[in-house]
Amino acid sequence: MTLDVSVRHRLDAFSLDIAFSTDGGITALFGRSGSGKTSLIRILAGLIRPDEGYVRLDGETILDTTSRTVTPPHRRRFGTVFQEGRLFPHLSVRQNLLYGRWFSKAPVGTGDIERIVDLLGIAPLLARPTANLSGGEKQRVAIGRALLARPRLLLMDEPLAALDDARKAEILPYLKRLRDETDIPILYVSHSVTEVTQLADRVLMIENGRLTASGTASEMLSLPGSSAAISRREAGTVIEARVAPHQPDPRIVKVAAGGLTFWLVGTERLPGQRLRLRTAARDIMLATKRPEGLSALNIIEGVITGMEPSGRDQVDVALDCAGTRLTARITSVSADMLGLAPGMPVHAVIKTVALDP
Numbered sequence: 001m002t003l004d005v006s007v008r009h010r011l012d013a014f015s016l017d018i019a020f021s022t023d024g025g026i027t028a029l030f031g032r033s034g035s036g037k038t039s040l041i042r043i044l045a046g047l048i049r050p051d052e053g054y055v056r057l058d059g060e061t062i063l064d065t066t067s068r069t070v071t072p073p074h075r076r077r078f079g080t081v082f083q084e085g086r087l088f089p090h091l092s093v094r095q096n097l098l099y100g101r102w103f104s105k106a107p108v109g110t111g112d113i114e115r116i117v118d119l120l121g122i123a124p125l126l127a128r129p130t131a132n133l134s135g136g137e138k139q140r141v142a143i144g145r146a147l148l149a150r151p152r153l154l155l156m157d158e159p160l161a162a163l164d165d166a167r168k169a170e171i172l173p174y175l176k177r178l179r180d181e182t183d184i185p186i187l188y189v190s191h192s193v194t195e196v197t198q199l200a201d202r203v204l205m206i207e208n209g210r211l212t213a214s215g216t217a218s219e220m221l222s223l224p225g226s227s228a229a230i231s232r233r234e235a236g237t238v239i240e241a242r243v244a245p246h247q248p249d250p251r252i253v254k255v256a257a258g259g260l261t262f263w264l265v266g267t268e269r270l271p272g273q274r275l276r277l278r279t280a281a282r283d284i285m286l287a288t289k290r291p292e293g294l295s296a297l298n299i300i301e302g303v304i305t306g307m308e309p310s311g312r313d314q315v316d317v318a319l320d321c322a323g324t325r326l327t328a329r330i331t332s333v334s335a336d337m338l339g340l341a342p343g344m345p346v347h348a349v350i351k352t353v354a355l356d357p
């Protein structure tokens with residue numbers, strides 16, 4: 001699948017001017033509130049007609065303002081899932097799911113329904129009225145309904161934004177299954193670093209109606225140089241890792257990233273399983289000698305490659321740890337006290353519980 005988009009559109013004082021191509025997997029549209037992500041999704045869904053531009057899917061023109069080609073929304077076969085599930089409150093879960101099927105050109109068999117119900121873990125909910133489902137359950141049903149319409153492309157606009165952290169954590173594994181077990185390409189709008197780290201194959205950074213950068217999650221969400229849309233608290237590093245084949249202690253999980261070993265908690269432990277770890281720069285300490293008698297399990301050797309002032313009296317210290325980049329944010333006082341400088345070997349200390357899988 002290849003989606004080619006080039007659109008320009010003015011909304012009063014705001015102007016959107018974005019071009020990108022993407023193929024398959026989950027492409028995250030990441031940016032601050034008001035950067036234009038929803039407007040772009042609405043253009044793709046056919047809810048807004050842009051002033052100029054085109055949208056092509058696998059070479060098929062969905063929209064082209066030059067030739068005045070406009071495929072109406074229901075003929076695009078683009079599924080949509082919004083922040084709030086927009087289910088029909090008077091229908092049961094099963095009826096809501098089957099409603100999606102009516103819009104499918106290709107017949108949907110019982111097997112498809114079972115597969116989607118299983119994928120999203122909604123079998124126990126089928127007979128329930130939608131009115132008293134939890135927010136997380138509603139979103140899973142909304143995703144199921146969108147999938148049953150057999151979309152060629154799924155547009156998801158902050159599907160987890162209205163949920164609390166516990167509900168978000170409950171849905172993320174289902175979204176990963178959706179990515180890994182179906183071949184439906186997904187455009188996923190979010191300003192959550194956690195969601196984008198966990199889900200995105202590719203990230204498009206949107207600022208003020210423009211595409212400012214694009215790349216892998218680890219390229220786009222890691223210091224130095226990650227987007228201004230990432231809060232200071234969250235700024236850090238995304239590391240690609242795999243669960244190690246042998247696990248010496250059932251209480252923690254050993255993962256390998258490049259030549260490094262990390263220990264973490266609270267994740268599945270299928271040997272060889274790929275993971276993305278995220279560590280905030282503010283959660284990394286530096287030591288000039290290997291520390292002893294410390295509870296932190298992750299003590300990583302590295303060499304300082306750069307130092308950038310960051311905020312008031314703080315420094316972002318970039319490290320090369322056997323080819324893996326890490327950034328630690330420390331006070332200028334600590335940097336002076338330890339005499340830190342580029343080229344110096346140091347030990348990065350990361351608490352096990354501060355490493356998000």
Ligand SMILES: Nc1ncnc2c1ncn2[C@@H]1O[C@H](COP(=O)(O)OP(=O)(O)OP(=O)(O)O)[C@@H](O)[C@H]1O
Binds near residue numbers: 014039
């Ligand atoms: N119909 C409209 N008329 C005028 N301005 C609009 C209209 N719709 C959106 N805007 C403006 O366009 C800009 C982009 O809005 P949009 O909803 O696309 O951003 P967003 O990145 O999705 O934000 P959020 O994350 O808060 O949903 C905002 O400044 C918004 O006020």
